[in-house]
Amino acid sequence: MNQLEILRFALRGLLANKMRSSLTTLGILIGVAAVIMLVAVGEGSSQSIQRNIQRLGANTLTISPQFSGGGGGGLRGQGGGGNTGPRTQARQLSLADAKALTDKTLAPSVRSVSPVVTAPSSTAAYGAASHAISQFVGTYPSYFEAVNKPVAEGTYFFNDDVLAARKVVVLGQTVVEELFGTVDPIGKQVSVSGVPFTVVGVLKEAGSTGMQDADDVAIAPLPAVQQSLSGFGSLSSIVVQATGSEATTAAQAEVTAILNQRHGIKNGNADYRILNQATLQETVSAATGTFTVLLGAVAAISLLVGGIGITNIMLVTVTERTREIGIRKAIGAPRSAILGQFLLEATLLSLVGGLSGVLVAFVGTRFTVAGIEPVLVPSSVALALGVSVGIGLFFGSYPANRAAKLRPIQALRHE
Amino acid sequence: MSVPSPDVPSPGAPEMTGATSPGVPEMTGATSPGVPEMTGATSPGVPEMTGAPSPGAPSPGAPSADPPQTTGAVPPVLRVRNLIKEYGEGDARVRALRGVNLDVERGDYVAIMGASGSGKSTLMNILGCLDIPTSGTYEIDGADVGRLDERQLAILRNRRVGFVFQSFNLIPRMSALANVELPLVYGGIGQAERRTRALAALEQVGLTDRVHHEPNQLSGGQQQRVAVARALVTAPALLLADEPTGNLDTASTGDVLEILDRLSASGRTIVLITHENDVAAHAKRVIRLVDGEIVEDRRQAPVDGPPPRMTEKAAAR
Numbered sequence: 001m002n003q004l005e006i007l008r009f010a011l012r013g014l015l016a017n018k019m020r021s022s023l024t025t026l027g028i029l030i031g032v033a034a035v036i037m038l039v040a041v042g043e044g045s046s047q048s049i050q051r052n053i054q055r056l057g058a059n060t061l062t063i064s065p066q067f068s069g070g071g072g073g074g075l076r077g078q079g080g081g082g083n084t085g086p087r088t089q090a091r092q093l094s095l096a097d098a099k100a101l102t103d104k105t106l107a108p109s110v111r112s113v114s115p116v117v118t119a120p121s122s123t124a125a126y127g128a129a130s131h132a133i134s135q136f137v138g139t140y141p142s143y144f145e146a147v148n149k150p151v152a153e154g155t156y157f158f159n160d161d162v163l164a165a166r167k168v169v170v171l172g173q174t175v176v177e178e179l180f181g182t183v184d185p186i187g188k189q190v191s192v193s194g195v196p197f198t199v200v201g202v203l204k205e206a207g208s209t210g211m212q213d214a215d216d217v218a219i220a221p222l223p224a225v226q227q228s229l230s231g232f233g234s235l236s237s238i239v240v241q242a243t244g245s246e247a248t249t250a251a252q253a254e255v256t257a258i259l260n261q262r263h264g265i266k267n268g269n270a271d272y273r274i275l276n277q278a279t280l281q282e283t284v285s286a287a288t289g290t291f292t293v294l295l296g297a298v299a300a301i302s303l304l305v306g307g308i309g310i311t312n313i314m315l316v317t318v319t320e321r322t323r324e325i326g327i328r329k330a331i332g333a334p335r336s337a338i339l340g341q342f343l344l345e346a347t348l349l350s351l352v353g354g355l356s357g358v359l360v361a362f363v364g365t366r367f368t369v370a371g372i373e374p375v376l377v378p379s380s381v382a383l384a385l386g387v388s389v390g391i392g393l394f395f396g397s398y399p400a401n402r403a404a405k406l407r408p409i410q411a412l413r414h415e
Numbered sequence: 416m417s418v419p420s421p422d423v424p425s426p427g428a429p430e431m432t433g434a435t436s437p438g439v440p441e442m443t444g445a446t447s448p449g450v451p452e453m454t455g456a457t458s459p460g461v462p463e464m465t466g467a468p469s470p471g472a473p474s475p476g477a478p479s480a481d482p483p484q485t486t487g488a489v490p491p492v493l494r495v496r497n498l499i500k501e502y503g504e505g506d507a508r509v510r511a512l513r514g515v516n517l518d519v520e521r522g523d524y525v526a527i528m529g530a531s532g533s534g535k536s537t538l539m540n541i542l543g544c545l546d547i548p549t550s551g552t553y554e555i556d557g558a559d560v561g562r563l564d565e566r567q568l569a570i571l572r573n574r575r576v577g578f579v580f581q582s583f584n585l586i587p588r589m590s591a592l593a594n595v596e597l598p599l600v601y602g603g604i605g606q607a608e609r610r611t612r613a614l615a616a617l618e619q620v621g622l623t624d625r626v627h628h629e630p631n632q633l634s635g636g637q638q639q640r641v642a643v644a645r646a647l648v649t650a651p652a653l654l655l656a657d658e659p660t661g662n663l664d665t666a667s668t669g670d671v672l673e674i675l676d677r678l679s680a681s682g683r684t685i686v687l688i689t690h691e692n693d694v695a696a697h698a699k700r701v702i703r704l705v706d707g708e709i710v711e712d713r714r715q716a717p718v719d720g721p722p723p724r725m726t727e728k729a730a731a732r
Contacts, residue, residue, distance in 0.1 A: 005600050016588055327584045330545055331598045331645065332573020335565055408545040408572075412584070 031303030032357025042292030092234030138225025154201030307391030326411025346396020354388035577646025636667025
């Protein structure tokens with residue numbers, strides 16, 4: 001008994017019922033395609049979120065003031081109402097705080113410190129055009145590197161500009177488009193809330209990060225912004241860049257120690273909080289990983305349903321063809337030939353379904369789904385295909401075994 | 416007949432090896448019997464005469480070794496001893512066969528008769544290895560069927576026994592040729608040889624012009640002739656027919672019986688079941704079964720002669 005003959009019998013068996021075979025195949029196709037595509041969508045969204053976080057700057061800590069006393073869980077219940085109102089002893093972040101963080105001996109893991117003030121509702125005007133800049137930032141030149149905002153045209157501003165409080169500004173793409181259109185903005189003067197600033201550079205386009213347009217931004221030297229727009233009050237935040245990605249945790253510890261000492265915090269109930277980019281990335285990765293697993297699990301159920309479809313069809317096929325099995329056995333078909341034929345039929349169904357599912361998924365992942373570019377995960381393709389063939393073998397073996405075990409006379413008497 | 420040939424160690428032994436040691440012997444057995452079939456095919460009229468002296472044609476390596484049959488120690492094609500078959504349990508127990516003893520010689524043509532419920536179909540199914548007896552032993556071509564495992568049983572069904580059913584039992588949606596080829600496929604025979612042998616078998620039953628028709632395009636008589644061809648194609652030692660004419664009209668019955676007569680004349684061993692006296696009249700030996708026991712065993716013609724009806728026809732001419 002030739003393997004090829006068994007294959008021929010199996011194919012003949014499948015082709016005898018084209019409609020039924022193709023519908024069963026469709027079940028597996030949908031299952032496999034769903035698994036691959038949903039995992040790809042999950043992976044795509046996870047990667048896009050990661051990219052967005054990376055765009056915010058790598059190895060950075062963002063320190064911002066925290067007025068709410070709810071930061072430490074231990075404080076709950078102490079001094080009623082303290083949870084919501086501003087804490088009396090809370091201190092704002094000051095330029096002195098930022099300066100203290102640059103101490104190389106106390107904070108060896110810190111590479112640069114950029115104090116940041118954000119001017120509220122600043123409207124920039126050039127000629128007749130005006131635009132409300134969502135983020136008007138006053139800071140030090142190190143900020144550009146820390147938050148990963150390279151300049152596309154012109155230059156950054158320098159430490160000299162900061163010291164001299166020169167009114168120069170680097171604009172984001174959106175601001176440039178709104179104010180200048182096609183005109184080259186470098187060297188032009190824009191007035192921000194009536195104060196004239198000279199444009200020295202244009203930031204590289206960053207793209208939107210979800211809600212916020214990262215290009216709707218203007219960056220100027222810290223004293224210039226304080227003088228003309230925000231006043232010499234507290235800082236909005238301090239951006240600290242660590243010396244490397246491994247050093248962010250160390251840097252966070254050093255920064256915490258310095259600020260606790262400066263702000264006189266002993267009970268761990270800090271009046272500031274530190275946003276660690278690396279930690280954020282890890283958390284988000286974990287969250288999106290769960291998301292991907294969830295999508296995959298939902299798709300796996302449809303694959304399972306497809307597998308049950310195969311069992312069902314094979315059971316029907318075996319029942320329907322019991323007489324034929326009896327005839328085959330009566331003329332000397334060995335058990336292995338009967339088993340092989342039905343097992344091969346089931347495997348062919350799932351293999352064809354699986355392969356076309358992979359094909360559909362390959363095509364499907366080329367399209368953007370709900371703003372997410374799916375990223376094909378090779379292991380999911382192998383897994384889905386493997387599982388679909390496994391399902392064919394596993395779910396097909398029961399009916400096939402039942403068929404092969406029948407005594408010829410039982411099979412022949414079957415109606 | 417001549418003396419035993421030296422390369423045949425003992426009678427029946429090549430058969431046994433063929434059944435018990437699968438693999439290589441099967442292959443040699445598969446390829447060699449094609450030759451006598453081929454010669455039979457090219458000379459119609461006496462198609463099986465060359466193969467006749469050695470009905471055990473599939474025996475490996477010795478297709479022309481006829482001597483074993485003459486040495487007295489040769490087992491009959493069929494030897495049944497005290498065969499009992501019971502159905503059901505306890506009060507519902509039915510004894511379909513109550514100790515059947517039967518020997519069928521090589522070349523015999525036996526008709527088993529009996530009313531419905533006499534156990535003749537049960538006997539036939541057991542002889543064809545489709546069912547298993549409750550107790551008792553039976554040997555086909557020297558092989559004790561009770562001691563064969565599933566795999567060897569399949570080989571036995573494939574090689575030694577040809578079975579013709581009352582309801583034809585052809586596989587639907589397969590051409591007549593494919594149906595006849597099927598036993599050879601399971602016997603592991605190559606495509607080219609399969610085709611030649613299947614065509615030769617179809618020629619023997621006179622269906623050369625219906626080779627590519629599917630069962631539903633054939634009349635009942637034609638379907639039964641395809642079934643006979645399928646039973647013949649492996650050159651089995653024993654041809655079993657379970658009421659082969661039960662579903663046929665008179666003309667088709669005549670056709671099928673004529674084919675069986677011709678096969679018998681060419682030396683094929685045939686056992687058929689019938690409840691019609693007309694059909695039984697074709698056999699060399701008639702066995703009557705009542706309530707699972709043999710009550711009559713009548714010989715109508717000698718084992719090594721032609722079947723009675725053929726003799727009558729020849730005489731009439």
